[in-house]
Amino acid sequence: MKKQIPNLFTLLNLFFGCIAIVFALQNGIDIIYSKDGEQFIKLKENICLASLFIVIAAIVDFLDGFVARLLKVPSEMGKQLDSLADVVSFGVAPGIILYQFLRMAFIKDADGIESSTLLLVPAFIFTCAGAYRLARFNLDNTQSYGFKGVPIPAAGLVVASLPMIYWFGNVDFIYNLVLNKWFLYALILLLSWLMVSKLPMMALKFKDSTIKNNMPAIILLAIGILSVVLLKWLAVPVIFIAYIILSLALKNKTTT
Numbered sequence: 001m002k003k004q005i006p007n008l009f010t011l012l013n014l015f016f017g018c019i020a021i022v023f024a025l026q027n028g029i030d031i032i033y034s035k036d037g038e039q040f041i042k043l044k045e046n047i048c049l050a051s052l053f054i055v056i057a058a059i060v061d062f063l064d065g066f067v068a069r070l071l072k073v074p075s076e077m078g079k080q081l082d083s084l085a086d087v088v089s090f091g092v093a094p095g096i097i098l099y100q101f102l103r104m105a106f107i108k109d110a111d112g113i114e115s116s117t118l119l120l121v122p123a124f125i126f127t128c129a130g131a132y133r134l135a136r137f138n139l140d141n142t143q144s145y146g147f148k149g150v151p152i153p154a155a156g157l158v159v160a161s162l163p164m165i166y167w168f169g170n171v172d173f174i175y176n177l178v179l180n181k182w183f184l185y186a187l188i189l190l191l192s193w194l195m196v197s198k199l200p201m202m203a204l205k206f207k208d209s210t211i212k213n214n215m216p217a218i219i220l221l222a223i224g225i226l227s228v229v230l231l232k233w234l235a236v237p238v239i240f241i242a243y244i245i246l247s248l249a250l251k252n253k254t255t256t
Contacts, residue, residue: 003073009064010081013057017089020053020160024096047163050097054160057089058153062204083134090156091130097159098123098188101166105181119181122188129192130155136196146247147201150194154240158191161236168233194244201247216250 023046064082068074099120106115130152140148166178177183202216223242227235 002071003075005071006064006068006073006075006078007081009060009067010078010085013060013064013082013089014085016053016057016060017085017093020050020057020089020093021096023047023053024050024093024100047097047100048167050093051160051163054089054093054156057085057093058157061086061089061153079138083138086152087127087131087134090152091127091134094156094159095124095127097162098126098184101162101178102181102184105179105184108179109181122185125192126155126159126188129195133195146203148198149196150191150199150201150244152195154243155191155195158237158240159187161233164233164236171234174234199244199248201244202250216246220246 026046061082064078068078102120102123106119109115133149133152136149137147162178165174169175202220204217204220220239220243224235224239227238227242231238
């Protein structure tokens with residue numbers, strides 16, 4: 001029975017990922033009119049619930065590995081199950097969020113409501129890249145304290161931050177940026193490339209109890225706390241960028 005406890009956490013990850021998909025799919029658009037009769041189109045705020053459940057899935061995803069190590073019951077089945085859950089929670093669900101934001105980006109343009117669906121499906125390049133990255137990871141036994149390519153949960157959380165930034169960012173430049181189709185296309189390609197690349201990325205876990213051997217993770221934790229206090233949801237992309245910079249700058253410390 002003890003061996004199944006980490007798997008239960010992994011299945012919770014999958015469960016929350018499925019709920020995130022439901023909220024991402026059910027959100028249409030709101031058409032709002034000003035006093036002057038000017039029309040505004042907005043994504044419904046409930047799409048933020050998709051982001052919330054992706055974040056919860058990420059927390060549970062971290063816990064399943066922690067529990068497996070704590071109970072000393074790692075298993076090949078757990079590894080495979082974890083990847084299957086991750087591709088749903090951090091691949092499919094964020095892909096649908098990207099699809100919704102691309103749809104919104106086109107709708108707000110003149111005659112954009114008539115845009116072809118083919119212009120929106122590049123959102124799922126992200127999903128496919130994440131699935132490829134997970135499959136490659138499962139076949140590679142050398143990634144103990146570091147990763148080759150950005151982990152799919154990290155990329156998925158960046159996408160999950162978009163609805164929160166859109167609704168709660170309160171910065172016009174950022175608001176317009178996340179609804180710019182060219183920015184979204186670039187983000188899809190960048191995140192997809194980072195996942196399938198072989199760039200050395202540090203694993204977000206502590207190696208031992210010494211400060212010296214865990215300095216990159218401690219620095220990232222400090223940046224994360226400061227960013228959350230100062231930037232709220234904008235902290236997510238800031239932490240992601242810091243994660244990449246730290247991993248590349250300290251690659252000798254993060255992969256051994």
